[in-house]
Amino acid sequence: MKKEIALGAASALLIVLIWHGVNILPLLFFFFLLGSMYYFFIIKNGPENTRFNILEKESVSVQVDFSSIGGQKTAKKELLEALDFVRHPERVARMGIRPLKGILLVGPPGTGKTLLAKAAATYTDSVFLAASGSEFIEMYAGVGAQRVRQIFSKARSMAARNKKKSAIIFIDEIEILGGSRGSHTSHHEYDQTLNQLLVEMDGITEDSNVRILLIGATNRADMLDKALLRPGRFDRIVPVELPDKEDREEILGLYVANKPLADDVELGRLAGETFGFSGAHLESLANEAAILAMREGCEKICQRHFSEAIDKVIMGEKLERKPVKEEMRRIAVHEIGHAVISEIINPGSVSAVTTTPRGKALGYTRQSPQNDSYLYTKDYLNGQIAVLLAGAAAEEIVFGSRSTGAAGDYKQAVDIARQLIACGMSSLGVVSVENLPGDLLHKELQKLIVEQEEKVKKLLGENRILINRLAENLLAEEKIGGDILRLLMKEEGLVA
Numbered sequence: 001m002k003k004e005i006a007l008g009a010a011s012a013l014l015i016v017l018i019w020h021g022v023n024i025l026p027l028l029f030f031f032f033l034l035g036s037m038y039y040f041f042i043i044k045n046g047p048e049n050t051r052f053n054i055l056e057k058e059s060v061s062v063q064v065d066f067s068s069i070g071g072q073k074t075a076k077k078e079l080l081e082a083l084d085f086v087r088h089p090e091r092v093a094r095m096g097i098r099p100l101k102g103i104l105l106v107g108p109p110g111t112g113k114t115l116l117a118k119a120a121a122t123y124t125d126s127v128f129l130a131a132s133g134s135e136f137i138e139m140y141a142g143v144g145a146q147r148v149r150q151i152f153s154k155a156r157s158m159a160a161r162n163k164k165k166s167a168i169i170f171i172d173e174i175e176i177l178g179g180s181r182g183s184h185t186s187h188h189e190y191d192q193t194l195n196q197l198l199v200e201m202d203g204i205t206e207d208s209n210v211r212i213l214l215i216g217a218t219n220r221a222d223m224l225d226k227a228l229l230r231p232g233r234f235d236r237i238v239p240v241e242l243p244d245k246e247d248r249e250e251i252l253g254l255y256v257a258n259k260p261l262a263d264d265v266e267l268g269r270l271a272g273e274t275f276g277f278s279g280a281h282l283e284s285l286a287n288e289a290a291i292l293a294m295r296e297g298c299e300k301i302c303q304r305h306f307s308e309a310i311d312k313v314i315m316g317e318k319l320e321r322k323p324v325k326e327e328m329r330r331i332a333v334h335e336i337g338h339a340v341i342s343e344i345i346n347p348g349s350v351s352a353v354t355t356t357p358r359g360k361a362l363g364y365t366r367q368s369p370q371n372d373s374y375l376y377t378k379d380y381l382n383g384q385i386a387v388l389l390a391g392a393a394a395e396e397i398v399f400g401s402r403s404t405g406a407a408g409d410y411k412q413a414v415d416i417a418r419q420l421i422a423c424g425m426s427s428l429g430v431v432s433v434e435n436l437p438g439d440l441l442h443k444e445l446q447k448l449i450v451e452q453e454e455k456v457k458k459l460l461g462e463n464r465i466l467i468n469r470l471a472e473n474l475l476a477e478e479k480i481g482g483d484i485l486r487l488l489m490k491e492e493g494l495v496a
């Protein structure tokens with residue numbers, strides 16, 4: 001409205017000036033310049049920027065139930081307990097409990113933090129607003145703080161409009177706006193944004209018409225400013241971990257419920273092969289398996305589709321790149337080297353070995369632990385070093401030389417050796433890796449690696465014929481499953 005009045009007044013002024021015979025061209029030019037500056041600096045980039053789209057549509061349509069979230073029993077239990085404070089405000093008030101203002105979900109990406117926040121909104125019958133920490137931070141001073149104010153006031157107005165008594169604001173990657181004050185280069189802007197968040201959280205009171213609950217999600221709780229974590233702000237910190245084997249089976253069950261499965265599909269086995277997968281990976285796995293089955297024109301999804309989908313989720317899409325024959329043979333020997341040593345050290349540990357190039361790898365061996373492990377022994381870590389070194393060692397035994405293909409393996413092997421030293425499992429005893437003189441650390445790393453390398457070379461040397469045969473087999477088949485590999489190894493007379 002103000003704009004229209006100003007435009008009308010300006011036009012009237014121009015007509016009056018023309019009437020009096022004044023040359024208005026310089027004036028028009030000046031207005032044009034002013035207009036362009038306003039457009040570029042204020043509308044396009046400035047603080048009034050409307051690109052900050054809080055997901056308004058989600059606020060009403062969000063309907064995620066806790067039952068559609070697999071696993072996460074502890075997180076669900078803790079969250080539900082906390083949410084009961086929002087569901088039963090009268091009981092909370094009667095007991096004189098101060099309102100719960102914030103819940104922090106801490107865990108790796110894809111574990112279901114956003115899902116939990118949405119389910120919390122459904123459970124408490126609240127409107128739901130979501131934003132990511134990075135959306136608050138702009139290079140313009142004051143923008144972040146303004147956006148924090150905006151999201152809180154939007155939550156209140158949206159709840160009132162939808163006749164809800166509570167609103168849940170979900171901020172993903174909250175460490176971006178809630179990082180320790182003074183730790184950023186443009187710290188004034190970051191600090192202002194965080195201060196505004198603290199002000200808004202302190203402003204949440206039980207007697208207001210709309211109760212607001214802030215749910216933050218992060219993988220880096222250690223980066224958050226202490227002020228955010230003090231009692232009265234994020235009162236509950238809920239860990240949201242990667243799912244264990246049982247939880248993985250449950251999540252897979254959720255995502256295959258609407259898909260036609262063949263009889264050979266064993267969810268338990270798939271759960272065993274997917275150690276380290278998040279809920280998001282598992283959802284993608286079920287989806288990719290269905291896509292592969294459809295591509296092949298199958299009516300049902302079989303175990304082999306799942307097996308290939310696991311490779312795809314871990315390593316990426318198959319590449320069309322076809323190395324020349326001699327290189328293919330080297331890749332096969334390299335992978336068989338890994339697989340054979342893995343089976344000797346830890347029978348039953350290989351789930352697949354392939355020469356299909358995916359992502360950055362020209363081929364790979366997939367190991368799957370029999371049980372989820374959270375602690376590793378010295379023997380296990382040494383064994384992993386041996387498996388990593390076995391690729392290049394096999395190449396050397398068969399072709400007499402190594403290739404650049406082992407660079408990644410060596411890096412991982414050295415990392416594990418460093419872990420052995422850091423955990424007091426090397427001959428140095430308990431030491432601080434950071435304070436070890438460089439040459440001493442280097443010598444100890446080398447000692448650990450050489451020890452395993454000698455062992456691997458001896459074992460592979462004794463099984464040279466077996467490696468050649470298995471590599472030929474792999475070249476012909478492109479992929480060998482763990483069970484077939486074990487059978488072939490037995491038939492070919494493995495020397496363990």
Ligand code: ADP
Nearest residue numbers: 069070109110111112113114115251279280283
């Ligand atoms: P985060 O917020 O922790 O990064 P999300 O909640 O956005 O993870 O999860 C991404 C996707 O992964 C979800 O949309 C869902 O499909 C799937 N997902 C993750 N965890 C679970 C789980 N525990 N149960 C079911 N699905 C899950």
